[in-house]
Amino acid sequence: MLKSANFQDLRKKAAEALDYRVRMITAGLGLDELRAVMRGDPPTEKPNPRYKVHTTSFLFHIRPRYYEKGSTILTHTFRLGFFTSLFFFIELFTGLILMIYYTPSPSEAYGSILELLSNVPYGQVLRDMHRLGAEGMVIFTVLHMLRTYLTGSYKKDRSFTWMTGLVLLLITLVLSFSGYLLPWDQLAYWAVTIGTSMFEAAPLIGTQINLIARGAPDIGANGLLRFYLLHVVLLPLAAILVISIHYYKVSREHGISLPAKFEEGNVPPEAKKEAKQRIDFIPDLLTHEVFLTALGLFILTAAVTVFGYRAALEHVANPQVTPLDTKAPWYFWWLQGMLKVDPASIIEGLLGAVGLKVELSALLNSKQIMGIVIPTILAGLLVSIPYIDRNPHRSLFKRPVAVGLGLLFTLVVLVLSYMGLPQYAIKTPVATRIVQDLAPEEGLGPLRSVPFEQLVAGVYEVGAATPRELCPGLITGPETPAGCPELTEVFAEYSERINHAANTPGLENFERLPNAQAVMLIEDWQVDLKKITMRINYDDPVSGKLKTYERHIFLHRHHGAE
């Protein structure tokens, strides 16, 4: 008996020692308390040890003790802010790992990406996650901002938080943009060239900023190194600092805003009381965050594996050759679209309509106005929204002007983004356009997607008596027993567009191909290599002289696996 009593004593002591250690690690939660947290039981001790964690632990001191129940409704926040920061941390993590294999120099950078893709286990997945995470972070930042605007959560006590959010939007955009250059492929090089040359329009400081950012008049070794250092050191540090400030305001000062329906109008007291109920961080918010993190990681992983998202990688950067259809990253398309608008001619047109004739193009430099002046005014407006908007209401229906303007602004940004596309208002000669659409300089396109065995050597002439099927005798495989449907389809599109440009009356000069003669020539060039020539002869609409546009495309049997 004595022995067993001693044993019990020992067990108790060991349990106490263990409990003590656990309390040290968890900053105050004992074993029983931890179990209760995991099970969702009420606190086991008094005073509530779960609140103590928020004062003793550094990582928890920035987290909220509780949120009000009404503010945690899913359709109020959609967890957009959470996902923005989750994506930021995913970027930090994947970025740190990618740095192991990356060398920031023009001669090495592209090769290190190829090495990462082809020779490093999980290298491609990590790169895809990093790229998709960056896109996700930009999208969630914008959506989070839109949500804050629509629920009127920038008002009163939260105006400073709104401003730090705008700083974070800027940091997010620059972070993403600076990372764009690093793979050093054509896409990166020219998108960043276009992006940085927008700054050049800024009076006085534009050239200076550009020189400092690029380290030279154009992007080279210095520019790559500078963008790299911005991307991996300065901007992440700035982001961590400002995210902390932004989040501290939310978590420790004013909390997430309650939906307007609990604060405005005749709210029954019991509904208000219910909305103001506290939901503790430990355990409820914490477990919810764990769930959201798992969900976010799951979706991101699924996107880069099951759904096959691939971060684009074009040919190695060539400062001597600008690819057709060069464009800025998608979140700057609106700016590119704005640069295509010429305010001088619009005002001249408007005044001309009422009979005034003025010459403004010398006064108004459209690139300066659209690229710098208007974005600066916009930034100023966004910062001062909480001070301009004096309407005390937050409900959507009680501030129709603000909501209307917000939606209009969103719409304008979308339209401008569309105008930023290279297809809009750029007069590419139609012969170039047709060939580029069928076989783009970068990326796949319809022609390169045609299965290799369907590329039967021959001269295919547009307008000649075309058989319904180009190569009827060809046996291509069990599913397509005869013929080459994909090639026929591509050729049909080629013919249709040539004929359209040749025969449709009323087109503009650059869209016309008078007396067009077009061929698609497929040759067996080497073993497993085909040469495809697309040649268009036409009379120049202006001079009437014969002109030729020609492109050669080489396709290897295994080009899909490159």
Added chain:
Amino acid sequence: MTAKPTNASPEKKQVNRREFLNIAWLASLGFLTLNLGGVSYFFAMPRFKEGEFGGTYTVGKVTELPPAGSAPVNYPKVKLWLSNTPEGVAALYKVCTHLGCLYNWNSQDNKFICPCHGSEFEANGTYIQGPAPRSLDRFVVQMVNPDSGEVLAESADGSPLPVPNDPNAVVRVDTGRRVTGSTHA
């Protein structure tokens, strides 16, 4: 002589020694910050060497220039086309003023044509047609005495610089000074 104690009101406290010193330290730190800003600016600003894009580039003696009116010559290292027109020598920045593509000389039509969107320019950079908003940008061209280094003539506005009679003069282009092409109506 019952002088009242001066500055009895609390809001009119005089600056004491500690406050003065604290302000002085703060001000000196402020100056240091300004200083660091200036130092960073000069530190980060790229420097250009002779013969490199962004610095001056010596093309050669005037006697070595291609004959006036001949096809412009490409200098890819310093990003320019040197054009010896009948009016003189012009150095054209090789980037199209439209969207930054690199244009080429078309010897058949005797003009520059941009492959991206078809803007066309004369040999001296003047806009002919196409979507480009202005004529080609030019660099400042100088005629230099090779012995003394003295600049004999300079086209500060980038316009074609007449070739001097002195056969020893050297043509030099300052690629750090780019003159924006004039906009067309």
